[in-house]
Amino acid sequence: MLGIGDDAAILKPAANRHWVIATDTLVSGVHFKPDDPASTIGHKSLAVNFSDMAAMGAQPKWVLLNLTLPAVNESWIKAFVQGFSQLLNQYDVQLIGGDTTRGPLSIGVTVLGDCEQPVRRDTASAGEAVVVSGQLGSAAFALHHPKADDACLAQLHTPQPRLELAASIKTMATAMIDVSDGLLADLGHICEQSGVGATIELERIPIKPVIQTSDDWITHVLAGGDDYQLCFTIKACDQHRLPADCQVIGRLTEDRGITVTHHQKPIHTGLTGYQHFAHE
Amino acid sequence: MLGIGDDAAILKPAANRHWVIATDTLVSGVHFKPDDPASTIGHKSLAVNFSDMAAMGAQPKWVLLNLTLPAVNESWIKAFVQGFSQLLNQYDVQLIGGDTTRGPLSIGVTVLGDCEQPVRRDTASAGEAVVVSGQLGSAAFALHHPKADDACLAQLHTPQPRLELAASIKTMATAMIDVSDGLLADLGHICEQSGVGATIELERIPIKPVIQTSDDWITHVLAGGDDYQLCFTIKACDQHRLPADCQVIGRLTEDRGITVTHHQKPIHTGLTGYQHFAHE
Structure with missing residues (x-):
């Protein structure tokens, strides 16, 4: 010691x-x-x-x-x-x-x-909005594409914990998790522990345009770990209070499982996290 | 998590x-x-x-x-x-x-x-008695003599933390440490941090007789780690209150360094812990 x-x-x-x-x-x-x-x-x-x-x-x-x-x-x-x-x-x-x-x-x-009061994973409710901070998929893109740009490499090697952001939204967040294992897996934890499901609109998830040069960009966005952004839920009436760096990407539903849509059409990615929770 | x-x-x-x-x-x-x-x-x-x-x-x-x-x-x-x-x-x-x-x-x-109140290492004073619990050297003996008896092997592999004992003496202990690195090194931490020295009488340190079959028994007793007994200091007036499992083995002194005596004669063991603190 x-x-x-x-x-x-x-x-x-x-x-x-x-x-x-x-x-x-x-x-x-x-x-x-x-x-x-x-x-x-x-x-x-x-x-x-x-x-x-x-x-x-x-x-x-x-x-x-x-x-x-x-x-x-x-x-x-x-x-x-x-x-x-x-x-x-x-x-x-x-x-x-x-x-x-x-x-x-x-x-x-x-x-x-x-x-004063911890924000947990098991306290979200159907109807609430699903929010993510920053951009997703950058760290996974950098991991699989060694010639990725500096911003993606920095996300992988020197991620910045979102402590200031968390402090600013913690009283409106009904549940929160960090995206360390990938969005579907981590949002899945909130859904599973809160007894709800979710619908996510892929086109609303903020990404760096460069990652779309990868054939696997959807996998990086939905299942890539290591971004260390925050995923949290808020009441619909709080949406106007969100900081600029945060984006509503979907809704919690009574139906269990996570559905991902792309321009209103459900997509089936075959991702482990997705499949696991979609088929529960 | x-x-x-x-x-x-x-x-x-x-x-x-x-x-x-x-x-x-x-x-x-x-x-x-x-x-x-x-x-x-x-x-x-x-x-x-x-x-x-x-x-x-x-x-x-x-x-x-x-x-x-x-x-x-x-x-x-x-x-x-x-x-x-x-x-x-x-x-x-x-x-x-x-x-x-x-x-x-x-x-x-x-x-x-x-x-309620932690017992620290830096709160001992010259004149106080140095006490150890249980017996020392058993784990080191077992480590170096694979045919050691079961009691020594148990001391090495499944040491029992002295939690009950600590609870019973914590209000009288002026300073305390566990013997994980060897008596001289660990008592040395109390001495160094409290600004005192110590004189230890080797013959008062409780041991299992079997360990004296080793040529290195003095090293095992003074410098053997892994016994996880307690070494603590008390005021002289508290000696009569010590539990049966505890033994006064020496005194804290104004003079820095730890002196070990055997039947009133200082011994020089050449042990790192001992030398380190004796020569300060």
Whole structure:
């Protein structure tokens, strides 16, 4: 245990707040390539956890870092810490502990945050609008097209957790999740846990035009992970209050399953996430 | 994130309590052998973190588990969960989240606990008595002597976190740590952080007689890790209140460094921990 130099870090919670805690492990060769720049690995390992905080409508406060390294490579560690610390400082979050272990390269991050009232996944209702932030499919496009433009590559390697956006819409969001596994899979979690279905209009989902140069662009948009945008639901009467960066892409329905339409016609993409929820 | 099935687990802290959080990663080939029984790996990965809670005088409440596995081996996972759950249930602790990842075998555990007032490492004073619980050196003896008896092997593979003991002495302990890296190293942390030194009488340290069959028994006792006993300090007037399982082994001194004596004569073990602190 690092941090304050005791067996455990000590925290004194404020009264009348909810705490949220999220943890993720990133493994070399699975979640990043061994030769990815260490600073982007540092950034991303923290960003994916901050994204979970955003999805709860919470502010990250404290972080624990478990770093497993095959050997001490000082320049690698320095670059990793630089990427990690930059994001940590950007949101005024404190590293309170963790450990460093010898072994195959992997990074475990645990984030604690707080909020007055967390935004959950199981509290959406039929009739509400489905909203996404930013653009979808960019990270998946970059992953499959190594010559992708810088904006798509940045989305893949140094995603920006949508913490400010989450703070601005958290009181109107009836349910929220971050898009880490792909829109259909993640919206599917909201639908499944809230006991509703959804209809999504493909042409309303914001994308970068460049990704349409790919034959697989619909797959990237509907099932591509790693964008770390937010998907949330709001009451219809709140649509006019949405920030410019957010787009209504569909509606929640009483009927279970997610239907995707393209100019009013249902499309069948054969995507796992889609099929899984469509056939329930 | 598992647990309650959202992006993060939600906790509502009680007012006027301190929270403590500890995390440790156990890597195959470093902290355990790949062919160790999965149930003992499950037990130990939780026990070492519970031991950190004991060292803070805290009760473990919630656990996050990050499991990285090279492949899905159902019988291995079942045995791991059995060892993990048994200890979890024994202390009525709740698994609230974590993740499962593909990669080289490693186990990350994060434990949150609470207490009225944590027992720290930096609050000891010269003149106080140094106390250890249980017996030291058994785990190190078992590690280096594969034919060790069952009691020593159990100390190595399935250490019991001293939570009940910690609860019974936490109000009299002026400082506390768990003996995970060896007595000299761990007592050294208390001394360094409290700005004191210590004199330890080797013959007062409780051991299992069998370990004296090893030529290295003094090293096992003074520098052997993995016993997960408690080392704490108390005021001299509290010595009569110590539980039977605890033994005064020395005194804190104004002079920095740790001196070990054997029947009143200082001994020089050449141990890293000892040398490090003796020569400061």
